[in-house]
Amino acid sequence: MPAKPELTLPPFKLAQADARPMYEQIIDNIKQLVILGVWPPGMSLPSIRELAVSLNVSVITVKRAYQELDSAGIIVTRHGKGSFVSEQLEQVSQAKQIELTERLVQAAELAVLLNVDITTLTEQLQQLYKEKVNAKQ
Amino acid sequence: MNKDGSLISMSGVAKRYEHFTMENFNLQLSSGEVLGLIGPNGAGKTTCLRLIMGFISADQGDIEVLGKSVKHDIVSIKQDVAYVAEDMRMFGNKTIQWHMQFFSSLFVNWDQPYATELLETFQLIPQQQVKTLSLGQRIKTSLLLALARRPRILVLDEPSTGLDPVARHELxxxxxxxxxxxxxxxxxSSQFTQDVERLSDRIVFIDDGQIISNQDKESYLDSWKRIDVCLEAEKDLKAFSDIKEVQKNALNMSVIHSEFNSEIQKRYSQLGYSIEISKLTLEEIFIAQTLHRRQHLSAKGINA
Structure with missing residues (x-):
């Protein structure tokens, strides 16, 4: 019996019932890990096969996810050596910025939907921001 | 390995029975790949797998497995290829344990610790006689005997049929x-499209002894989309050649495309329609594909 891969993976959120294809869900999970720095620049990613087996998805699914992450510049694949989190921070910070914008868009949409005016929204954001900064110190 | 690098290669294979014909059948299995065969009953899935195993011989064409011809070298091929189907023959009066010993003497790669682990996983009792096993237990026993051989190629014909959900999950x-x-x-091959969707790297759809599609799973699932669009769009649907199903309801309609891409998306917006795109499960694709083919064949006057 080949030993189960000893991968200590951060929890991936994957759902068969999700409206997005499985490879997109894997892309999103990995992007999150990279953006939040759980997977730091230069870190070596699990091999495609290892990740597929530990997530119980097929090899082609992970391969597709890695290919798209590679063309987005989030990871770098070196032939015969595997894949690594990109050290070109520009790409990563760009991804961070996009992620932040996306979440702000969601917040803005919800605020409009709930008729929350811009002043209240801004005040709320400032308050939350201060709390987080204080918590970090 | 075959000359083209594949582990299994069927080229130009034909097999003819009175009520079933397989013609010019071409299929490759690559190293490290999980290939799922789907198709309606009587499509030719079992015929395809039995041809690979050399249980039946092709009327025409070549089948190579691990670089050897199935016609001439089937005995040595079987050392590295394991097969499981519902109708596996075992010795009814002998126990599971006996079968394990028997297999370990036949197959050089037999992995006894793994076999013991599988007994536990499948909740089988080694001292039990095969004739007293339930259908599910028989299938689990066949699977154990096949898996513990550590074969290069595992050929499974409907392995999950007859298994309870837990056993299916274990498999x-x-x-x-x-x-x-x-x-x-x-x-x-499996009728459980969920299992096929989860496990396969490549999905091959067979109907009437023909390969209808053969694609890597992600591309295959990606190319099928359900489009929700207003009822007025009906008059413009002839602009698309890949529509497999149209369902109308009171307010709008659902259109299933089999080769959806950004061009088609653009076309809808050029025509002035706003659309909502959703993905399909393999089960939905299977049904749409099969029903579409039947309608198509009966429209041509062929009794499918």
């Missing part, structure tokens, strides 16, 4: 473990 987990080894491949 799926074992198949995922096989994937760790990139020299090992699996080809299987």
């Amino acid at each position: 799926t987990s074992q198949l995922f473990q096989i994937m760790l080894n990139e020299d090992h491949s699996v080809i299987f």
Whole structure:
């Protein structure tokens, strides 16, 4: 019996019932890990096969996810050596910025939907921001 | 390995029965790949797998497995290829334990610790006689005997039929473990589209002895989309050649495309329609594909 891969993976959120294809869900999970720095620049990613087996998805699914992450510049694949989190921070910070914008868009949409005016929204954001900064110190 | 690098290669294969014909059938299985065969009953899935195993011989064409011809070298091929189907023959008066010993004497790669682990996983009692096993237990026993051989190629014909959901889940987990080894491949047929969707790297859809599609799973699933669009769009649907199903309801209609891409998306917006795109499960694709083919064949006057 080949030993189960000893991968200590951060929890991936994957759902068969999700409206997005499985490879997109894997892309999103990995992007999150990279953006939040759980997977730091230069870190070596699990091999495609290892990740597929530990997530119980097929090899082609992970391969597709890695290919798209590679063309987005989030990871770098070196032939015969595997894949690594990109050290070109520009790409990563760009991804961070996009992620932040996306979440702000969601917040803005919800605020409009709930008729929350811009002043209240801004005040709320400032308050939350201060709390987080204080918590970090 | 075959000359083209594949583990299994069927080229130009024909097999004719009175009520079933397979013509010019071409299929390859690559190293490290899990290939799922789907198709309606009587499509030719079992015929395809039995041809690979040399249980039946092709009327025409070549079948190579691990670089050897099935016609001439089937005995040595079988050392590295394991097969499981519902109708596996075992010795009724002998126990599971006896079969394990028997297999370990026949197959050089037999992995006894793994066999013992599988007994536990499948909740089988080694001292039990095969004739007293339930259908599900028989299938689990066949699977155990096949898996513990550590074959290069595992050929499974409807392995999950007759298994309860837990056993099906255990089987799926074992198949995922096989994937760790990139020299090992699996080809299987199943009516459980969920299992096929989860496990396969490539999906081959067969109907009427023909391969209707053969694509890597992600591209295949990606190319099928359901489009929700207003009822007025009906008059413009002839602009698309890949529509497999149209369902109308009171307010709008659902259109299933089999080759959806950004061009088609653009076309809708050029025509002035706003659309909502959703993905389909393999089950939905299977049904749409099969029903579409039937309508198409009966429209041509062929009794499918």
